Amino acid sequence: MMSGLILNLKWGKKVDFEFCVIDGQTSNDIIEAHPNEIFQLIQTAYVAHEVGEAVNPPSYFFRIPEKPNARIIALPSAITREDKVVGMKWIGSNPDNVQYNFPRASATIILNDYETFYPYACLEGSIISAVRTAYSAVIAASCIKEKDKKIKKLGVVGNGLIAKYVYKAFVADGWEINEISLFDQSRKSSEKWKAYVNEESRESVHIATQLEDLLKQSDMIVLTTSALEPYITDATLFQHNPVVLNISLRDLAPQILLQSNNIVDDVEHVLQAKTSPDLAYQACGHKDFINGTIGRFIQHTIMLSPHKPTIFSPMGMGMLDMAVAHFIYKKSKESGREINIPGFFFDLSR
Numbered sequence: 001m002m003s004g005l006i007l008n009l010k011w012g013k014k015v016d017f018e019f020c021v022i023d024g025q026t027s028n029d030i031i032e033a034h035p036n037e038i039f040q041l042i043q044t045a046y047v048a049h050e051v052g053e054a055v056n057p058p059s060y061f062f063r064i065p066e067k068p069n070a071r072i073i074a075l076p077s078a079i080t081r082e083d084k085v086v087g088m089k090w091i092g093s094n095p096d097n098v099q100y101n102f103p104r105a106s107a108t109i110i111l112n113d114y115e116t117f118y119p120y121a122c123l124e125g126s127i128i129s130a131v132r133t134a135y136s137a138v139i140a141a142s143c144i145k146e147k148d149k150k151i152k153k154l155g156v157v158g159n160g161l162i163a164k165y166v167y168k169a170f171v172a173d174g175w176e177i178n179e180i181s182l183f184d185q186s187r188k189s190s191e192k193w194k195a196y197v198n199e200e201s202r203e204s205v206h207i208a209t210q211l212e213d214l215l216k217q218s219d220m221i222v223l224t225t226s227a228l229e230p231y232i233t234d235a236t237l238f239q240h241n242p243v244v245l246n247i248s249l250r251d252l253a254p255q256i257l258l259q260s261n262n263i264v265d266d267v268e269h270v271l272q273a274k275t276s277p278d279l280a281y282q283a284c285g286h287k288d289f290i291n292g293t294i295g296r297f298i299q300h301t302i303m304l305s306p307h308k309p310t311i312f313s314p315m316g317m318g319m320l321d322m323a324v325a326h327f328i329y330k331k332s333k334e335s336g337r338e339i340n341i342p343g344f345f346f347d348l349s350r
Contacts, residue, residue: 075318155218
C-alpha cells in the first residue's frame, strides 16, 4: 500500500493523506459477506440521528430546466458518535437511461477525515445507496410487523435495481415470503425480475396485469418506481391494511397517507420536494398524521392503529450511506482491495 504524506497536527494526531478508490464489485462483495453488520450499522445510525449524534441536512436537488426528468442530489452528512464519519453522496438520476438498457441512477460517495476534512476515499455509491435503502425498508418492516418476518404476498411496484435489493434484504434478514406479485410499466423489467427471483429462490412469482389487483391482494407492498407525482389515488385499495414501503415517495396520493399510520426517517427531511408526505402536509396543514420516526421505533414501540394501513416513507438519509461506506472502506483496507492513488494531493507543504 502506497503511503502518503504524514503530518503531525497540533493536537497530536498523525494524519496520513492517502487517497483511494473503492469500486462497486468490492463494495458488493463486502456487503454480501457482512449482512448482519450492515443491518446493525443502519439501525445504529438511525438511533444516532434520533439522539442528536448525527448531522443530516436536507438533500439538495440540482436540476437542469431542459432535462426536467433528470436530477442530481447532494447528500452531505456526518455521524459524530464513536467511530466518527463525515462525507457526501452525489447521486445522478435520469429515468431516460433505461431505454439505453442501463440503470436510472449512479452515485459517488466521498469520505472525509473528521479532523482535517480532507477526503480520503471515493467509493462507487450506487450499490451502497441501493443496499442502505433496501435494508432501512426491511428494518422498518420488521418494526411494524413486530419482528414477525412472514409475508403472504409481497407486491412489488417498479421492478428495477432498488426492488431487487429490497428483495435481497428480505432474504438476508430471514423473511419467509410465500408469493411475489410484480408490476411495472415495462413488462420486460418484470420478466427480468421474475427470472432473477426464480434463479434465487422457490417463491411463487407472477406478473400482475392490473396494478389495482396487486395492491388489493398484497399484505406487504414495495413501491420502487421513478414516479414524479401520485398515480395511486384510491384509498379503498388499502382497506385490508397492508404494510407499504413507500421507497419511491411519490406514488401515493396525499389522502391515502392521511388515512394511514405513517412512519418516516426524519420528519423535516421528508416534508419537501413534493413527496407524498409533503403533499399530505400541504393538504392538512399539520404534521400530526406522522406517527413517528424509524429511529424512535427502533428504540421504543410506536402505537399504530391496527385498523389502518401503515406506510414507511424514507426520504433517504446520507448518514446511512456514510456509515455503510466507512465500514466498506475499513474492510477494503483490511483485505488490500482499495485502489490507492499516489500523489493525489499536491504540495501539502504550502
